[in-house]
Amino acid sequence: MNVITATNLTKTFGNFTAVDAISFAVKRGEVFGFLGANGAGKTTAIKMLIGLSKPSGGSTTVAGFDLTTQSEKIKERIGYMSQKFSLYEDLSVRQNINFYGGVYGLSRKTIRSQTARILDEVELQANANDKVGSLPLGWKQRLSFAVASVHDPDIVFLDEPTGGVDPATRRQFWEMIYAAAAGGRTIFVTTHYMDEAEYCDRISIMVAGKIAALGTPGELKQQYQANSMGEVFLRLVR
Amino acid sequence: MNGIEIENISKSYGATLALDALTFTVQPGERFGLLGPDGAGKSTLFKILTTLLIPDTGRASVAGWDVNKDFATIRRHIGYMPGRFSLYPDLSVAENLNFFATIFGTKVKANYELIRPIYEQIEPFSKRRAGALSGGMKQKLALCCALIHQPKVLFLDEPTTGVDAVSRDEFWVMLGELKKAGITILVSTPYMDEAARCERVALLQTGKILALDTPANVVNAFNQPLWAVRADNYYQLLLDLRQASFTERAEVFGEFIHLTTHTGTDRESIVAYAQSGGHGNIVVEPAKASIEDVFLALM
CATH class of the missing domain: 3.30.70.100 (Alpha-Beta Plaits)
Structure with missing residues (x-):
């Protein structure tokens, strides 16, 4: 079952075509990597998929809703984690969860149970009343992911989620992603780190507004006769 | 003597021991990588070596100068590039470069040969505001600004965070070029593919060195199935x-x-x-x- 179906999704700014009729589908429970160099059109495409920017053309559904006519419905069914840390540093862990639960219109009872679940999931029970700003980067990233899922969305969009962390911390984060995907949540992720791309079930690589390649990491490496996703990427983008 | 010598350096913040009797040497002209998780002590060590922080005990020298006694001299002879973009976003590319040359009492022209291969890539955008550059171009400009006074030692604190794979690759090629100018480079990174591009690496955790060798020897020492x-x-x-x-x-x-x-x-x-x-x-x-x-x- 597909939770994202994009058919000829297009965005133009004046004479410039930022996203040029891209088509792809993402399945339920899939970890889908959305790659491209700076300026390839990734951010523009994601802004459309999360309902912040209206497509110029094409027909696309996200979580079963039409992107052009039902973008407010889509926002209720998706979570978004920005590359820039966007929890409130001066609020505690618990207050942040409460706040975002409230933004998504959850009942007090649901917020209470979600808070307990999230604190358990990111192992922050002992730090529930600490200001988020005082946490190490790895904890912040895991908490951000958990908070982006507070309303139990069908899809979570992750925009360069693990910038600047070491391999051990990065793995803790990816295991959290795998656990969410195993539970049926779809993960749509962008990253600049090609070793991280190898963690995705399937990957698309955007070049100059178009999808230049799409497949599993194994298929793409075979197709481009490369040893790593890094080589595939450099071959396509250079 | 352009190297770095670190002898028994310790630094605590309250009850937290950030650096624990750290000792190692970076050879003149070497490209040396510092790896470790958040909180390992990488930034504390950078602050001590760039004379922004005084160690509790131990001694260290940069290009032959003592970090405590000769801090003013050291500051004139090192380049520093933080992971966070810290040029002036409202100044143009050329204005930023001129600014850094001026505060080091030199002229862009006098040092242009060193930065030419890097600067030529951003020169078409010399009138653009630095804040409006792409991630890869910002990084190239920051490297130019850190090199404009021909430093003896270059400190790069996680320089490639948030930069795309092509620009990161180009960045490491540039660092290789700097080897010819004899500049010593101490670079910290959380990315292991970049560690492999250093001549030697040290793995740091909770202020201690867990391993220090060439990337090949570090890997060869792994002896479990x-x-x-x-x-x-x-x-x-x-x-x-x-x-x-x-x-x-x-x-x-x-x-x-x-x-x-x-x-x-x-x-x-x-x-x-x-x-x-x-x-x-x-x-x-x-x-x-x-x-x-x-x-x-x-x-």
């Missing part, structure tokens, strides 16, 4: 392998799980274990350790 394993249900396989009696460690590594086993474990017993867990399409192959495997084993 390592396997690349996968099956249809990747995540469940990971959880199952962690319960196996032969398992030392199981870590996600892209398409495969890297499984470290006790000595004497053979391929057949791993396959049999996965089969007994109901897994399909099982692949088990011996794997060659990477610097990332070593990092995970030591952390």
Whole structure:
């Protein structure tokens, strides 16, 4: 079952075509990597998929809703984690969860149970009343992911989620992603780190507004006769 | 003498010991990588070596000058590039470069040859505001600004965070070029593929060095059996392998799980274990350790 179906999704700014009729589908429970160099059109495409920017053309559904006519419905069914840390540093862990639960219109009872679940999931029970700003980067990233899922969305969009962390911390984060995907949540992720791309079930690589390649990491490496996703990427983008 | 010498450097913040009697030497002209998790002490060491922080005990010298006594001299002869973009976003590319040349009492022209290969790539945008550059171009400009006074030692604190793969590759090629100018480079990075591009690396955790050698020797020192394993249900396989009696460690590594086993474990017993867990399409192959495997084993 597909939770994202994009058919000829297009965005133009004046004479410039930022996203040029891209088509792809993402399945339920899939970890889908959305790659491209700076300026390839990734951010523009994601802004459309999360309902912040209206497509110029094409027909696309996200979580079963039409992107052009039902973008407010889509926002209720998706979570978004920005590359820039966007929890409130001066609020505690618990207050942040409460706040975002409230933004998504959850009942007090649901917020209470979600808070307990999230604190358990990111192992922050002992730090529930600490200001988020005082946490190490790895904890912040895991908490951000958990908070982006507070309303139990069908899809979570992750925009360069693990910038600047070491391999051990990065793995803790990816295991959290795998656990969410195993539970049926779809993960749509962008990253600049090609070793991280190898963690995705399937990957698309955007070049100059178009999808230049799409497949599993194994298929793409075979197709481009490369040893790593890094080589595939450099071959396509250079 | 353009190297860095660190002898028994310790630094505490209250009860937290950030650097614990650290000792090592960076050779003149060497490209040396500092690896470690958040909180390992990398930034504290950078602050001490760039004379922004005084160590509690121990001594260190940069290009032959003592970090405590000769701090003013050191500051004139080092370049520093932080991971966070810290040029002036409202000044143009050319204005930023001129500004940094001026505060070091020199002229762009006098040092242009050193930065030419890098600056030529951003020169078409010299009138653009620095804040409006792409990530890769910002990084190139920051490197030019850090080099404009011909420093003896260059400090790069996580310089490639948030930069795309092509620009990162170009950046490391540029660092290789600087070798010809004899500039010593101390670079910290959380990315292990970049560690492999240093001449020597040190793995730092909680203020101590866990390993220090060439990337090749660090990898060769890994002497446990390592396997690349996968099956249809990747995540469940990971959880199952962690319960196996032969398992030392199981870590996600892209398409495969890297499984470290006790000595004497053979391929057949791993396959049999996965089969007994109901897994399909099982692949088990011996794997060659990477610097990332070593990092995970030591952390």
